Amino acid sequence: MTALGIPTVNVTDHLVGVFQDPAILIGIPLALLGAVFMSFGAQYQHRGVTKVESLSGLSGNTGLSMKQLTSLLTRPSWVIGTGMLAVAIVCQLGALTFAPLILVQPLGAVSLVITTLLNARISGVKPTRKSIRSIVACIGGIFIFVTIAAFVATEQAISERDLVIILGLLVVVLAVMIGLWLWLRKSAHPLFYIVASGVIYGFVATLAKVVIKRIQSGDFEWLTLLCLIGLIAGVALGAYFVQTAYSVGPPDLVIAGLTVVDPMVAVLIGLVILQEAATAGVWALAGFAVAGLIAIYGVITLARDHPQVVADSKELPFIRGSDRDAKA
Numbered sequence: 001m002t003a004l005g006i007p008t009v010n011v012t013d014h015l016v017g018v019f020q021d022p023a024i025l026i027g028i029p030l031a032l033l034g035a036v037f038m039s040f041g042a043q044y045q046h047r048g049v050t051k052v053e054s055l056s057g058l059s060g061n062t063g064l065s066m067k068q069l070t071s072l073l074t075r076p077s078w079v080i081g082t083g084m085l086a087v088a089i090v091c092q093l094g095a096l097t098f099a100p101l102i103l104v105q106p107l108g109a110v111s112l113v114i115t116t117l118l119n120a121r122i123s124g125v126k127p128t129r130k131s132i133r134s135i136v137a138c139i140g141g142i143f144i145f146v147t148i149a150a151f152v153a154t155e156q157a158i159s160e161r162d163l164v165i166i167l168g169l170l171v172v173v174l175a176v177m178i179g180l181w182l183w184l185r186k187s188a189h190p191l192f193y194i195v196a197s198g199v200i201y202g203f204v205a206t207l208a209k210v211v212i213k214r215i216q217s218g219d220f221e222w223l224t225l226l227c228l229i230g231l232i233a234g235v236a237l238g239a240y241f242v243q244t245a246y247s248v249g250p251p252d253l254v255i256a257g258l259t260v261v262d263p264m265v266a267v268l269i270g271l272v273i274l275q276e277a278a279t280a281g282v283w284a285l286a287g288f289a290v291a292g293l294i295a296i297y298g299v300i301t302l303a304r305d306h307p308q309v310v311a312d313s314k315e316l317p318f319i320r321g322s323d324r325d326a327k328a
Contacts, residue, residue: 025099031095031108038085049078050246055071093212095107096209105205108263109295134256137295152281162274177237190245191257196241197258198264
């Protein structure tokens with residue numbers, strides 16, 4: 001209480017984001033480094049998948065066969081790409097150790113820019129004005145989101161109730177995705193595999209964060225072990241969908257979906273269940289919503305207007321860009 005009778009406020013009690021814990025900034029370069037490895041890994045894996053398809057004479061549109069999956073292990077490009085993705089995962093886990101999920105996960109969008117440039121150089125299919133605009137929307141929306149998150153994100157203790165909810169949702173998601181795949185596999189389109197893998201990987205990132213936090217707090221018990229098992233199951237199914245997506249779509253479209261859908265799912269869990277933005281005001285939450293819509297718009301329009309998709313596919317479930325746009 002001041003001499004004028006005005007109550008004093010302890011400012012440190014209200015610090016959030018980087019002001020509360022500057023160490024979370026360590027997570028940003030680690031996440032960006034992971035995005036770089038993810039870009040190159042995706043390109044090499046895509047090359048390996050298309051090579052296996054060509055050698056086997058079988059399309060992977062309905063899902064890669066066991067023989068094709070086994071053949072991937074003999075393709076040097078696919079093995080190199082998998083190694084790079086492994087490094088990307090290590091970087092991502094390191095980033096999650098230091099920073100909240102809602103700050104780290106969206107930074108993977110950087111890989112979209114790198115992958116787009118790599119794919120354009122390798123395939124010879126240059127991005128059109130529309131596809132570039134879509135990429136800018138993806139990246140712009142994600143970075144607006146991350147900027148807001150850097151100032152409002154806070155780490156919260158993860159309760160057993162949170163773990164049960166996340167695991168329950170994961171079981172439902174895995175069951176739904178497997179059911180849809182069995183139902184739609186003969187007519188499934190690239191967007192299905194991209195969205196499915198993105199949703200699953202959103203849960204994988206969340207479970208990785210949960211396991212890391214529980215280990216840091218010394219709470220590795222049966223529920224944490226279930227999280228680890230769920231994480232492994234999610235990685236396996238998500239990886240299968242990603243490899244299939246590579247067989248039916250260009251790598252930068254796959255990465256576009258993953259770097260938007262994956263973070264959005266993880267961020268929703270981080271906001272609603274893990275309460276990582278519990279101190280955020282109305283304007284911050286509104287900013288999250290707007291940034292998310294911009295990024296989603298970017299990935300949907302990229303899937304519609306991507307020149308390689310327009311050239312290669314005649315059965316996508318949405319209106320494609322015109323031939324004029326594809327040649328622009």
